[in-house]
Amino acid sequence: xxxxxxxxxxxxxxxxxxxxxxxxxxxxxxxxxxxxxxxxxxxxxxxxxxxxxxxxxxxxxxxxxxxxxxxxxxxxxxxxxxxxxxxxxxxxxxxxxxxxxxxxxxxxxxxxxxxxxxxxxxxxxxxxxxxxxxxxxxxxxxxxxxxxxxxxxxxxxxxxxxxxxxxxxxxxxxxxxxxxxxxxxxxxxxxxxxxxxxxxxxxxxxxxxxxxxxxxxxxxxxxxxxxxxxxxxxxxxxxxxxxxxxxxxxxxxxxxxxx
Numbered sequence: 001x002x003x004x005x006x007x008x009x010x011x012x013x014x015x016x017x018x019x020x021x022x023x024x025x026x027x028x029x030x031x032x033x034x035x036x037x038x039x040x041x042x043x044x045x046x047x048x049x050x051x052x053x054x055x056x057x058x059x060x061x062x063x064x065x066x067x068x069x070x071x072x073x074x075x076x077x078x079x080x081x082x083x084x085x086x087x088x089x090x091x092x093x094x095x096x097x098x099x100x101x102x103x104x105x106x107x108x109x110x111x112x113x114x115x116x117x118x119x120x121x122x123x124x125x126x127x128x129x130x131x132x133x134x135x136x137x138x139x140x141x142x143x144x145x146x147x148x149x150x151x152x153x154x155x156x157x158x159x160x161x162x163x164x165x166x167x168x169x170x171x172x173x174x175x176x177x178x179x180x181x182x183x184x185x186x187x188x189x190x191x192x193x194x195x196x197x198x199x200x201x202x203x204x205x206x207x208x209x210x211x212x213x214x215x216x217x218x219x220x221x222x223x224x225x226x227x228x229x230x231x232x233x234x235x236x237x238x239x240x241x242x243x244x245x246x247x248x249x250x251x252x253x254x255x256x257x258x259x
Contacts, residue, residue: 005032006039007056013049014196022057027065028112030083033090040093049204050196051097053120054104060129061113069138069246072237084233087112087144088226094119095148095222096215098208100199104192105129106185110167115145118152121211122195123179125170126188131178132167139245139255143233147225151218153178 007018019026103120135142150158157176173179183191248255
C-alpha cells in the first residue's frame with residue numbers, strides 16, 4: 001500500500017515505519033494518524049516479528065501540525081469526538097500490537113509525538129532527543145496519552161510531565177524510564193538493530209503470548225481510562241482557555257488565561 005505521510009521498509013522480519021514529513025518535523029495530521037493506524041494493523045496481522053517506529057530527518061515527531069490546530073478551533077461536536085476517537089485508536093492499536101515495538105528517537109518528540117514513543121515497548125533515543133507533553137501550554141489537555149504515560153512511568157512522573165508541560169532531555173527521560181537507552185546519534189540505528197536481533201532470538205509465540213498477557217491485565221483499567229479521556233479530549237476544545245491558547249500559539253504570543 002502506498003502512503004502519503006509515512007514510509008514502510010523491511011529488513012527480513014523487522015519492519016520499520018518512518019514518519020515522513022521531515023519538512024514539518026514529522027508533525028501529525030489526521031491523514032498521518034489514519035495511515036499509521038492502517039500500517040500498525042497491517043504489521044500486526046502480517047509476518048513481521050519486530051516493528052521499529054522512527055522519524056525522517058532531524059525530528060521524531062513535533063506533535064500536531066499547525067493546519068490541524070487551526071482546524072481544531074472550528075470543529076463541530078461530531079468532528080471533535082471523531083478526532084479524540086481516532087487518536088485513542090492510534091495509540092491503542094500500537095499498544096496492543098502483538099509483536100514487540102521499538103521507538104528510535106532523534107530530536108523532538110512532543111505531545112502526540114512523545115505519546116508515540118511512550119506507547120512503544122522499547123524506546124532508544126539519541127542524545128539530542130527531547131520529550132514533552134506540552135498540551136497544557138495551549139489550554140488543552142493530554143487526555144489520551146496520559147493513560148499510556150501513567151502505565152509506563154507511574155503516577156508521580158506522569159503528573160510532573162503532564163501538569164508542568166516541561167520538555168525534558170534524553171538523560172532525564174532515561175532516569176524516569178520513559179526511554180530504555182541513550183545511544184550516540186551515529187550508533188542509534190545499530191543499537192535498534194541489536195535490540196531487534198535480541199528479540200528475534202526468542203520464541204515468536206512466547207513474545208506474542210507475553211504481550212497478550214500484559215495487555216490483558218491492563219485492559220479493564222485502560223478501557224475505562226480511554227473512555228473518560230475521549231470525552232475529556234473532545235470537551236476540552238470548548239473551553240475559553242483552549243481558544244486563547246490556540247490563538248496565542250498561532251499568533252506567536254503569550255496566552256492570556258482567564259482567572
